[in-house]
Amino acid sequence: MAFIQGSSNIAIHESQFTIVQGSQHNTHVHVNYERQRQNELTIWDDYRRIRTGDIYLTKVIGNSDASKDTLYRLSRRRRGDSDARRTISVARVRGEGKDEEFLYVRYSGKDALEVFKRDFYEFSAVKDLNVAQLFGYNNNRRGIPALIFYYDALIPLNRVLSVEHESQGFPFLYVYFQFLLGALRMCEERHYFNLDELWIEPRSGTLRRGPRVENHVIGDIGPSRVFDVPSDPPLGLLSVRAYNNTSIVFDYLIRILSTDVLLEVVSEAYKSSWERLTAVEAWSYLPDLLWRMNDRDSIVWWTGFAERLQCVCVQHSQWAGDEGVVMKDGTIRYQVSGLVNCGHLSLTYRFLHNGELDMEKWWLAQAHRVFGQLGIPEEEWQEYSITTRFWLGLYPTKGNTCQQEYTNTMSGNPATYLFIQPISCVSEDGSIWGSRAESPEYFWSFDPSGQEEMSESTRASLGLPSFTTKIDLRWQTWDLGAYKAVEMMHLSKGFDPETTAFARSLGFPIVQPIGDEDRFQNLDDSSIVICDDRSTEGYDSDERVLYPRLREGAE
Structure with missing residues (x-):
């Protein structure tokens, strides 16, 4: 300020002045304050951020591998490649009361932060009594994030079921929780849950979905398809103390479900195995009910309904570009046009x-009686199996390449049809269906009704395929726990398991065991014997017993 220099008698008191020298330039600077942006609330602000030093761990409940998360796998964003683990513990938080406990879920591994955020968004998006409720989180500076849930002394469901699993009895408790899932309407958006993600709230006995905790009992659980569940069970819920008492759980189920429904639930608890056979082998096995694994002696046959026993195709594959049509008599018809797809038919x-x-x-319903009459000890029951279904496969034979010549040859010819014949268990003349192995299960025809079969020479000249037949049998077995569960049903209704009373009360056809060589004759495979012996317990006068011959190859 050169103009002030050298001046005298000048005093400036609490005043402002502006000196502009030269040209005047005004500069406007716009500032966006980050502080204002930080003040905008996010979902994270709805929950408390707990300092690491305020968390005191009291015990570890378990762990879980994030790569096994059901929902994450189904999302297909990443398939089992998450490197992150959860460690679930019980903890106390300073300032929340000395008796208040929380569920502390710590994340570790390369993808820990990603899985932590995913779980946070999942549980923060819902506030429901059937879901573990989020309290807060801890994202400390050392990169070990954690979620904190209200604890409520939650018990992992898989820990409870593991006790029942180790007892090797029938899983009535598992059935109970299937029922409970339906009553709570927890599966309206999902068909099932992983056992690892369900917890029991001990005070009310209800279920909650929460963070996954692994156990050696693995699997899924959802409402059983065989029973409808009221949203308000008339008997209330079982207490946690009752879980270890099989009789109490069974009594609850038998009172709230019908006997027939509970029996169906038990029937679904089977183990299955498959065996591929030729048509000749399969047709000789299929009419019989009970087999001992690795010992093909037929020992049981149905009584009282052999004439009405049906073998029905419940599913058939697409073939040659056609979905196939099921005709009134059970025949399945495929219309063939153009180049034939020579894949197999199933x-x-x-x-x-x-x-x-x-x-x-x-x-x-009758296994105890059959095993008892045949003198089979309990420890061997699970070695016996039945078959209730099979798969028929038609495979093009070698040399039937279905080349393009078929399309050229067929141009101008009428439509061609492949017919798969229906299978009858017992024919009208009383012969066992083993004779099916002697003739093809299919034929070709130009007639859409299948009244006239195409000759073999015509088929060959048109390049239409011939097939070989394979049968895949599914054997079903039950462990001793399932049979013991059925025995409890007998006794609950006042029936002797060694009789047919339980089966008759449900209107079931009766099983008649085979084993006394004096009661049947040694006949051809295509023959049967009608036994008129009425000495068997519970045998009705209008029943007939069909005894297939024990095959020599199985003796």
């Missing part, structure tokens, strides 16, 4: 009686 068959698919229940 058809699924099940045994029916009066339209019912309940052979598993019929067997279980």
